[in-house]
Amino acid sequence: MHTVWKGNLTFGLVSIGIKLHSAVEEKDVKLISIHKDCLVPIRHEKIAPGCDDDAIEPEDIVKAYEYGPHQYVILNNNELDALKKEYEVKAVDIMSFVQLEEIDPVYFDRSYFISPTPGSEKAYLLLRQALERTGKIGLVKISLRSRQHLAIIRVLDDCLILETIHYPDEVRTVDQVPNLPDADQFTIQTKELVAAITLVNQLTVRFDPEAYQDEYRSALLDLIELKIEQEDIVKPVINPNRDLGSIMEALSASIEQTKPAPKKPARTKKASL
Structure with a gap:
């Protein structure tokens, strides 16, 4: 560690x-941004608007x-x-x-x-x-x-x-939160409060972190794996008129994209620390 x-x-x-x-x-x-036609990763240059220099060192x-x-x-x-x-x-x-x-x-x-x-x-x-x-x-x-x-x-x-x-x-105060309801503005019926408390008690469980997962991340990884298995992949098109720097960028991106996909490790239950 x-x-x-x-x-x-x-x-x-x-x-x-x-x-x-x-x-x-x-x-x-991690997803990266690439050009949709030539499939080369986008490079974000540092510039100062209004400055004579095209790029800042x-x-x-x-x-x-x-x-x-x-x-x-x-x-x-x-x-x-x-x-x-x-x-x-x-x-x-x-x-x-x-x-x-x-x-x-x-x-x-x-x-x-x-x-x-x-x-x-x-x-x-x-x-x-x-x-x-x-x-x-x-x-x-x-x-x-x-x-x-x-x-x-x-x-x-x-x-x-x-x-x-x-x-x-560094912590904002509650009085900065807009539109908080005042208890004097609304009347909560006793039966409504009892019903809410009953629902809370019925849904109360002992917290088990292993019971929860990032469903979006899992679905995104499954989608990526499916596209790789179906060979639904794209390769960059290299324009011979480009300068050497652009060609090397495209070649580097090609090497990265054609690397064998890493094997998905077997999911094991984490041991308690």
Whole structure:
């Protein structure tokens, strides 16, 4: 499992060497855009409208913040790197402990499994058992993906897991939601409420994540496999008058499209982590 972060987690005076591993694997089906006639992948060039240059080179691109209409302040890489270095969290300190129920799910962002580095297994186990016995979660700050995050540490089965959460100013408030009905505007009959509660109770089950799947993704993959089996595929037409660059792009696309389709792995039930 790929390591996305490595460092120390401090629990009071106890230091635990840890590694973070992404707990989520994106399963989107990647589709690309190609030209419908010659079947060459579309290349999106960076341009500046109104500029004399046809295409912008990477070295000509700088970071800026628009503080007013068409008014920018430019931030160079040295300034940004210095700021990131100053506020980078290299060691994760548990600042406090809270109840998980106190944090609304709207705050949660990404999840990472935590594993101990060699020699830190006992301290890791100590923290895990302490969280299990108290029912608490740890509140920390950590630097991931070039920014500082607020996060919590909790127990999932036999593993510690870190979940980044949004800062309060990143979460919109309920009063910004339009057209919310007021309870004084409508009269809910007792029999209507009883019927609704009865329906909720009848549909209540224990949550089993294995019982759900992305039906659209499965159907899309089935459609793609069917087209491959029926040889309903297309090959790019190469125009000999094109320049070498365009021909090489078409050849590269042809090589990719004529590769043997990978065998579909047998579906097995995921083991509990």
